[in-house]
Amino acid sequence: MNLFSDIRALVIDYLHAMVAAGDLPEGLDFKNVTVEPPRDALHGDMATNAAMVLAKPAKLKPRDI
Secondary structure (H helix, E strand, C coil): CCHHHHHHHHHHHHHHHHHHHCCCCCCCCCCCCCEECCCCHHHCCCEECHHHHHHHHHCCCHHHC
């Protein structure tokens, strides 16, 4: 595994915790969630698309996720 895979696993674990807490609906598919370097290095070391890919199925705004 590499660092990005490790961080992705942590993000997925946190998303499952959000489902358990009732912050996200059950039945969401996390397979399209990625963690990768941002296109612009000024934006940090890692970026995830979790909020964007889950917003529509969760019927929430990305910022609310």
